Amino acid sequence: MNNPLKNSCRAIRLLALPAFLLCSRPCQAEQSGFISVRETVALQDDGSALVRSAVVVNKSGPGPLMLPFSYKAAEELRVTLGEKGAAVPARLEEIEGVKYLRLETGAPDLRGAELTATFRVPGYLDWKKAGPGEYGYYKWKSQYLNTTRRPIDSVTLEIVLPAGFIAAAFGKSVPAPAKEEALPPYSVKNMDGRSHLFMRAEALTIGKACSLEYSFAARKRSLWLPLAAALAALLYLVFFKDLVAGV
């Protein structure tokens, strides 16, 4: 049932987050923007996630670079300039309840440079909470939240399902599929034995999220339906033989 008090609190939180982010210290110090973010979240059997975040930045000022961070924690954090470039000192920083990845980039001019952050998020997927529900489906939601002041031109969130699982269906997404758009903002690609789910968003402004609800199931197929169909076909051929008798 709808709880008006809970809903009001949620609404206040939603309105307050952008306002807070605009006023927060890291944003005021920031002289940067992001051209694109491609965040790959590979779900693991133990519920953790290996995250690889490739960010094309447009930084042209001194000081640290604050990257948006949408998770509870990060372990084994490593940031490089480019795919295999020089390591960039980085740490997780929480300022007034909002988490960022603080990068000491050194070089003031990073226009068009790509930074790659990799880290492990323990307990990202709560298997018990996720399922299995009806039809053996697990349901989960992944999101990328822009906790910075500037809009991100383009965001691609890629979720790689654990080995042995396959994407079953898509649920709600933000942004939602637009009626006038030919394709929904999400898609799936089954490759290298893993299911990859893609969610894209354009011009992600302050406090906005790119999120996707999805369900997935074990790859192992149940045989009861094919067997039942085969049995029904066999019985039909036997008991309806009279249909073609004398033809």
Add this chain to the structure above:
Amino acid sequence: MTQGEAQRHESGLHLDDFTLAKVPVRKPSASDRWLKYLGVPSAALILIYLLLMPTPAGLTLCGQKALAVFAMALVLWVTEPVPNYVASLLLMVMLVTMGVWEEKKVLGVLGMDVIWLNVTAFILSSVLVKTNLAKRLALQIAVKFGRRALPALLAFLALQLVLAALVPATAARSVMTLPIIMIVAAVYGSTVKNPNNFGKNLALLNLQGINIFSSGYLTGSTCNIMAAAFIFDMTSHKVYYSEWLLGAFPVVLCAMLLSCYLGPRLLFRLTPAQEQPSVPGGIDALTGELRKMGPVTLAEWHGALIFGLVLLLWVTDKYHKALFGFEISPVMAALIGCVIALSPRIGLLKWNEADIPWHLLIFSAGAYAGGLALTESGAAQWLVDSVFEIFAIKPGINFWALYSIIIAVSMFSHIVFTSKTIRTIILIPMIIAIANRLGFNPVALALPAAFTLSWVVTLPISGKPNVLFYGTNQYSIGDNLLSGLAVCAIGTALFILAGLTLYRAIGIVPY
């Protein structure tokens, strides 16, 4: 039965012969019986194969299941080992129990506007039948053009051609002509209980006429306008009414004339007996029957008035907002007509006299549920993508090879889509993107593809008129599939030919 009633039965014009509410029983031919016998194993094999194959790259598990269940149902509908409504119910059950689509959504299909439009259409048709207005119009057509089968078919073709230019809603055109078609079919000996090849040809030709003539005019269907808007938004090329007419109409007309000839001569051949009215006394008897009806009765005027009001609301939909401050949808307009028709004193019909084929509505609901599940799960989109992928469309491809592929895909893709709108939204931007990527003029590919969007003639679920016409029991799903594929193949060939000649001349294709 009185002597008069017996005579009317003999003449094939007894109104009880047009009852659709009861499921008709047909005696199957030898090939029908084999089809029925092999239908269940074939459906099971397809289901098993599609369920057990590895999930393709761009498909979800639900998409794969939706594809498997829909393919199974399609085989069952075509081969008819079980009645089509049973196949539809089975499809609905499987969609829910296999976790493809939510129960609420599957059951909710019965409340969709297309189902309501069917209900209201059958009520309004009953008005035309009860008041004898349909009989009068049918007799007039039969007397004027009905001495031979082909002129009678051509007369209906001409009627649909004119109506398409005046009435943009295909469902409205179906409701208007359906009772007349059924009575003319009966004149040629084809009733609901005992359909023959004339009835098959007449019903299928009208169905094709209603759908395909819509693509002849820019205003013939909402999807045409939507496609033109996409082309303008994405290429800045404004598609004018005259350009559309010049490009689409000649092809549409040629295809329909070919279909009118090929149907009775090749696909569903008419016997010499079916070439002429089968009523005792021939055309003279029909002339006598028309004369016997006397001048137009008050009830007929009353029926025409109710129907005219609904028609007026349908054709003036653009002006509703200015007139009333809100828009009356086609379903609401039909419902207004039904309220009047069923009201005591001011109406004409009692509920028991409304001839509503519920078995058909159940069939439609299941079929729509399957189609929508295909779309929502992304399986329909995946199928279209796969077809383009199979043809390996890469830079360097010959323009005419690409043109032919695009025409064929946009023509036949209606088999897996139940909505012209969704097909337009998916196909037209995709074609423009492909053309841009390969360096071709996007209008040269997107506009001819847009001309094919209304050719939804292959299955009873391909469009609203299709469901209505299938209810006449004049043809089976297999017949619909055969004639639909034939006319679509003709259309594809004609659009390719037009591309090489006419479209070059008028500048649609600058190659």
